[in-house]
Amino acid sequence: MIRLLIVDDSALMRRHLQKIFEAEGDFELEMARNGLEAIELARQFDPDVITLDINMPEMDGLTALSMLMAEQPRSVVMFSSLTEQGAIASLEALALGAVDFFPKPGGTISLNIDQVRDSLVAKVRAAASAQLKKAGKLRATPAAPTPSRGEPEPVEKLVEMPTDQGEGLVLIGSSTGGPRTLEEILPKLPASYPWPLVIAQHMPANFTRAFAERMNNTCALTVVEVSKPMPLEPGRAYVGMGGSDICISRRAGRPYAIPKPENKAYLWHPSVSLMVETAMQHFLPSQLIGVMLTGMGYDGADEMAELKRRGGRTLAESKESSVVFGMPAELIRRGGATEIMACTEMAATLIRWGSGKSITSSRVPRHAAHS
Structure with a gap:
């Protein structure tokens, strides 16, 4: 069984994700509503994979991800909006140690999530067997500083x-x-x-x-x-x-x-x-x-x-x-x-x-x- 922790502040999204992974038959599931709950449940449940929404109240996904990776690195798939800001946040999450990200469906969630279910399940299964790399650090802002254009070292x-x-x-x-x-x-x-x-x-x-x-x-x-x-x-x-x-x-x-x-x-x-x-x-x-x-x-x-x-x-x-x-x-x-x-x-x-x-x-x- 693959232990999966689903973290999302939307009750509707949690229900749809629960339905998708329960239908697979080889996932054991837990749910969290925000980053604070995710950190506590990660300690208790010890998940193989975490799906983590970026935008949440109380503690956002990037902050939660940095704390999860500092405490005990885990395979994380981020959920992100299809916006420029969502793209920047997703890339920051990958730098922090997330294995992958998944564009969060907009519009009618029940219809759109079913259209991408196979891709989502494949990403989570791959994450369950992924080799984790050393995590980076959370930046103060998502924008990277502009370095000099000199020749790199070494x-x-x-x-x-x-x-x-x-x-x-x-x-x-x-x-x-x-x-x-x-x-x-x-x-x-x-x-x-x-x-x-x-x-x-x-x-x-x-x-x-x-x-x-x-x-x-x-x-x-x-x-x-x-x-x-x-x-x-x-x-x-x-x-x-x-x-x-x-x-x-x-x-x-x-x-x-x-x-x-x-x-x-x-x-x-x-x-x-x-x-x-x-x-x-x-x-x-x-x-x-x-x-x-x-x-x-x-x-x-x-x-x-x-x-x-x-x-x-x-x-x-x-x-x-x-x-x-x-x-x-x-x-x-x-x-x-x-x-x-x-x-x-x-x-x-x-x-x-x-x-x-x-x-x-x-x-x-x-x-x-x-x-």
């Missing part, structure tokens, strides 16, 4: 990035746990990184803009959301817009990242599979690096494995550092990982590969993939 010192390595592209796919994992990678890359990076992070609409802005405030790279066709330039990272897919194309010979309406042939969005598939249509395999990070499912596994077969290079996040070892495991199972490593090692590898150094001439990887 990875920048490992190699002087060349500026003439030719055209290339880094393709990053991630889902559950991805935002915090990307915070382990992108800030370590220098502003002089010679290849653009394109990121398909599974997120709903209205959330990816806040995520891109948050990352832009912590990186030497310029990080933007792809809300319109954008030329791909070195020293920039492009986050696919939630509620759409991201494709790679060319216009007048220049590579572009282009947002497209969600393609129903793919299960997850922004689709990693579609991003990699379209990139391979416009770049040579030797010009592409695929990076598969933590997440549920198998989005992009077939395409990145095909990229490796054609001569491209791929990284898969190791089980030890993955919050959910789903997407990387699928890539590894297909023999599609050139190297397997913890997310903390990836920036150095991307710098090494981006500098034009071959795989065989560099250090022997600690984790070697087997085709």
Whole structure:
């Protein structure tokens, strides 16, 4: 049985969530109306997973989350409104240690919650087996300070990035746990990184803009959301817009990242599979690096494995550092990982590969993939 603590100030929402998880047959449930009750029930009930609303009276979800993680880390799925402020709060929750977040249905709750029940149950089940990462600290305000745009420490010192390595592209796919994992990678890359990076992070609409802005405030790279066709330039990272897919194309010979309406042939969005598939249509395999990070499912596994077969290079996040070892495991199972490593090692590898150094001439990887 999975012990689930549902925390929400809405009695109607609690009833609907109770109905959904009781119908699954393998959940033991407790309910709390606010953050104060959640902390006390967490001590008594010892839940495997907590669903935690962000906006509550007496004690809000972010404050409760920070106290829960300080007392005893647990798998938490946040409930958030589909607003810009809700997106900022959700990203703050992920930084504090939440495993995932779920957009809180608006309108007619009984109708809308039933439409997303399968996705919600899948997220909670994944959270029950997730590997927790060290929590951060609650900020005084949700806005991040603007750092200097100097070269980051300490990875920048490992190699002087060349500026003439030719055209290339880094393709990053991630889902559950991805935002915090990307915070382990992108800030370590220098502003002089010679290849653009394109990121398909599974997120709903209205959330990816806040995520891109948050990352832009912590990186030497310029990080933007792809809300319109954008030329791909070195020293920039492009986050696919939630509620759409991201494709790679060319216009007048220049590579572009282009947002497209969600393609129903793919299960997850922004689709990693579609991003990699379209990139391979416009770049040579030797010009592409695929990076598969933590997440549920198998989005992009077939395409990145095909990229490796054609001569491209791929990284898969190791089980030890993955919050959910789903997407990387699928890539590894297909023999599609050139190297397997913890997310903390990836920036150095991307710098090494981006500098034009071959795989065989560099250090022997600690984790070697087997085709």
